[in-house]
Amino acid sequence: MARKKGRKRHSSERWPGGKLKPRPKPAPVPPHRRGYGSDPRAATQHGRYFLDGLINGQEWAVGEIHLVARMKYRAAMAAPGALRSRFERPIPRAPHDADDDADIIRRYEYTRKALGKLVTYVDCVLYQDSCTTNVAGYRAGLKVLRRVYGV
Secondary structure (H helix, E strand, O other): OOOOOOOOOOOOOEOOOOEEEEOOOOOOOOHOOOOOOOOOHHHHHHHHHHHHOOHHHHHHHHHHHHHHHHHHHHOOOOOOOOOOOOOOOOOOOOOOOOOHHHHHHHHHHHHHHHHHHHEEEEEEHHHOOOOOOOOHHHHHHHHHHHHOOOO
């Protein structure tokens, strides 16, 4: 006999006893990924600045170059965790690399000295991965890095 009164049944799947099966909930989106999709650059503040259009492609590239230079510096100084990075990629240094540790240390310290007071903004975004309200200071630091690295 067909039902004539009452509301319609839900059209989702049911258990053999007649109860509705729970619908799977979608995985929560981490806050740093909202609006960026699955772009891996959204994992860092530096990448989010690029995706938001606050820095251009050359500035993003020089920031990545500076991160690699810092990893090499930390490896040369034998700092704890120097051979790991937050990006889980190895330090790009071949066994036949002519750069010795003293040269790597000298070049990185020169770069830090060239940044001057802007080193605070660059460190805050690149190394501590925190948002700075002074994006102009960060962009000025990236401009200095572009001049130093010749990008």
